[in-house]
Amino acid sequence: MSRISKKTKLTVITAASVLCASLLTFQAVPLLRAADNNAPAAGQAAPQPAAGQQQPAAGQTAQQPAAGQQPAAPADAQPAPQQAAAPPANARNELPDDGKFTLAAENASLRLLVDSTTAHFKLEDKRSGQVYRSFPDPDYWPKETITGTWRNNLRSPIMIEYIDMANFKSQPKIISWLEDKGTLEGFQKTQDGFKVTFSFGGTQFKIPVEVKLAAEYVETKIIDDGIKEGKFSLLNLKLYPMFGAEPSSGQDGYIVLPDGSGALIHFKVNRSNDKSVYRENLYGSDISYFNERTQRQKVTMPVFGMKSGSSAFVAVMTGGEEYSKLFASPSGAFGGSNWITSEWQYRIKFFQNTSQKGNAGFYTYSKEMFKVPQRAMRYYPLEQGKNDYVGMALKYRDYLMKEKGLKPVKADSPKVPFYLDIVGADRKQGLLWDAYLKGTTTSEAMEMVKRLYGLGIENMSIQYSGWQKDGYSSYGQVFPVDSRIGGGDGMKQFIQFAHSLKIPVFLTANYTLNNTQGNGFSPRYDGMRNLAGRLLTFENFNNRDTITLMSTKFAASVLSNDLKQYKGLGVDGIYFEDGVGRYLDTDFNDRYKASRTEEMKTQNAMLKETLDTLGGVSIERPNFYTLSNVTHLHRLPEDFSYDLFVDESIPFTQIALHGLITYTSNWANLRDQYQSEFLRAIEYGAYPSFVFTNAPSGAMKGAYGIWYYSMNYRDWEAKAVEEYQRFNQALGDVQNKAIVGHRTLAPNVKEVVYEGGKRIVINYNAETYTNGNLKVPGQDFIVVTGGKTP
Structure with a gap:
């Protein structure tokens, strides 16, 4: 679960300023991760100076801004190519x-x-x-x-x-x-x-x-x-x-x-x-x-x-x-x-x-x-x-x-999986010390699952976050399960209950940040460092807490020890969040020094060890080098970056992956344009996903890590059941099928074709789309049978 949600901004990069603007470069603490249409955890790129602004050359002295500001970058631009009136005769x-x-x-x-x-x-x-x-x-x-x-x-x-x-x-x-x-x-x-x-x-x-x-x-x-x-x-x-x-x-x-x-x-x-x-x-x-x-x-x-x-x-x-x-x-x-x-x-x-x-x-x-x-x-x-x-x-x-080595998934149920993220707890600033915000205890989670199951959402897959001591925004030591939401025994009972309904349970964990000094972590000795030797940190926007990035090789040893405790609880996998599999950074800590290539190998080794031990691995928006060791991709992007010279978004990722690995789009209860994004999920073959708490909506306001408010499951259960039925209508019988066709029938009207011939027509317009005998209501979709659409 990303800690910040941002809209992607328009980006125009000119040939003159970009072609020679070499490579990646370092920025000062505090670090923020470059937005990938979701806010980041570990570091974000620095803003470039305005066009024409003077910058120091490589090797030229530069004054670094005050803490919290970004250094200006040196310009590597060369003149844009010239165009001639006429080409040479030869x-x-x-x-x-x-x-x-x-x-x-x-x-x-x-x-x-x-x-x-x-x-x-x-x-x-x-x-x-x-x-x-x-x-x-x-x-x-x-x-x-x-x-x-x-x-x-x-x-x-x-x-x-x-x-x-x-x-x-x-x-x-x-x-x-x-x-x-x-x-x-x-x-x-x-x-x-x-x-x-x-x-x-x-x-x-x-x-x-x-x-x-x-x-x-x-x-x-x-x-x-x-x-x-x-x-x-x-x-x-x-x-x-x-x-x-x-x-x-x-x-x-x-x-x-x-x-x-x-x-x-x-x-x-x-x-x-x-x-x-x-x-x-x-x-x-x-x-x-x-x-x-x-x-x-x-x-x-x-x-x-x-x-x-x-x-x-x-x-x-x-x-x-x-x-x-x-x-x-x-x-x-x-x-x-x-x-x-x-x-x-x-x-x-x-x-x-x-x-x-x-x-x-x-x-x-x-x-x-x-x-x-x-x-x-x-x-x-x-x-x-x-x-x-x-x-x-x-x-x-x-x-x-x-x-x-990817293979078609096995559809164990005629109904699509419903991905339920449950939030346990988080903290916020109190008068004298941090207040503990309880979202969902393990017993409440049991009641939540029982309720949704009884309403017809039977094929669930659960990812439980904020279960560690002090809740979601405590990083670096995940065990034991916080006693205030049920402790280890409560979590084990919840998992056993879910398994009785054939529902897998993943626990959400962050193996990138550490603000607890848990597992013997010392920022000085075990933190990730850049080429200049500076410690890499992330600043929490809500409480200005400086959080150190763990060296990945150190995190790998922590994970190896933790896997025994995950196994003891009976969990089906880990949902790796904000780091492993998603971000790739060079580490210059002398103890754990690793190139970008070595970091990639270490991350894959962590994922494979988890997969071999527990059977499941989930990652939010992962890099594709992880695919051999991942069983679920969470909250995949369904859009593009809106560069002015780029014309349209396509489901390239989803066409490549559908039927080989499960994936979701954004949580339904956090959509900006609810119906359009629901239709986009149908078009892209994504499965339904909601993030819920037992606590009333707004109860997590001010939390350090959970920045989402409308999460009370009782407010959303009717909509969740309705959507689940529609998702099953569209995707229930094509869970292991490839998307073999995708085209635009008319402005804002799309057709998707699956192996075996199933066709879905999605109409994003407010008005009904009509073509011969084909009619698709506005802001809706239909499943087409009995032949090819016009």
Whole structure:
């Protein structure tokens, strides 16, 4: 349960200010997590200065603001690309000659051809005849008006951003292999493709890569161990950034972003005045460095796609994505083509304080280069008839089943699961000491479940929060169960009662924050630290309590000990909240030092140990690296970040996951637009979820951690039963089925199709939607039987 709920703000990021705004960077205490359409727990990005505001360069001294304020970030911006009145007369000759491409690999479906003079490649889909190039479309390029350095950048197979670390006034610079007069070293064909090292001329970087063909995809890899640097330091690179790039003119297409639930940037011809681009971290920001504040929803899926006419592909990052940003450039931003790629990160900016209080210092970059075994990207061309965003999501679903081990869920009941979050207790400020706010005791929880079960909500799944000593806002030591809500015996009796009704019970726990010094925790020795050595903390907005982030490796040992007590209570799993599985941060505590990659492994180990011991793991809005060790995804986003250049939200996440893992949308009793959000949950195949207390609504007002008021179950039980019946009507018989179709029938009218042919039509309009014999009442949905909808 997130402690703060915020609306996502509109975000526009211009090409000039963002493309070169390198990497994540550090901010001062107190920390707040960047909003992923929900408030955060552990740290939030700092606001960027207004356009044109002067900022210090890397290495330049900066005065840190007073405690509670954010440091200004240094600008890494370079001028936006220039547009020429007319392209060069020999423009087509700037691209690789078709006659120089030779066969590198071939299978039943695909052919890979390569130009040994540039290492550019073409992927031919033998099923459809479509050709995907790693360079701009030759038919359009003569019309391309971009000039100067960026014309070479777009033609190049690789471009990099670098800095001169020896010069404290140095600013990051971008250069491409072509612009730097690079050469190829060691080019050779392999059994299934080719490998080569891009040797840059003036900057002297050497970047080894491999390209190989598989049955369904072509994969590009960067071999980090082989990277060589000269006198400059590598910040990031884009490999084959123009793969599949296409102009808007004459093309019916779109870019698919993993923003929120998924979003589309439609191809548009007249974007010349809009230089906005999309640039966002995979798996969220890293609070050990400086963070660019965008207020976007977090990118949790390492996947993107593009459709152009009858051709389409979906790309999946399969290695090293924890050190990457997703970069999308609609036509008109950087050239006339629409393109999307990964920007692989090698160094990140941070604030190096030079005073004990940490309020003065300078910005610099991490000295050591981030290395992973490989940075890999797979490009899957889609077959005809499956070449839209639904086809992309289904191909990603297939990847999750084959590579991550996900399997169709077993529907134990013809009724959908009803996810019930029960709040035990929390604290608020009192006159002399904190007051204990009792929400639901274990005996009251028993009565609540009995009541809802008797009203027809039989297939429940319970997540019980605020059960630890002193309630929800006490972190770091979850056991024993607070005696004021029933203690260990009361919780055990409640769980046994729930099990008698075949209802699983998960206990909510936070293994990221610690404000109790429980389990022998010492902030000085066991707290997470950033690259500058500063302790990472979170400030509770309500009581200004400074809470330390535990080193994940320390938290893992605590969890291992706690699992025995969870097991003793008979719980079915843990609902990990605000940390494990959701946020990914580097730890520079010398005792528990861990890179972002190692943190990812530690988190997965914690989840797997829990899964093996208890049988269930639930996470709120998790990153997708957790999916192999999670049984339920709670409160998934159903919207996007409302960038002005992004056109619409799509259920990409839900199409990929439905039938493989259970998921919910937001709690029904906390919706902003009640009926519209109910319909969105139906459209997206989510299951019903409510958060309840036995206490009267408003009883938790002023609580440190629980910021939700309308939670009394008696006020909501009639609505909950009504909704449960509607959810069963829509989703009861498709719990283990995939979504195989999703389209817009009319403005604000959507159709969803499941395996087996079941169709649901959702009408968000106030008026009835009519099409032939099909009628859908306003603000409602119907299940269609007996054939395809018009």
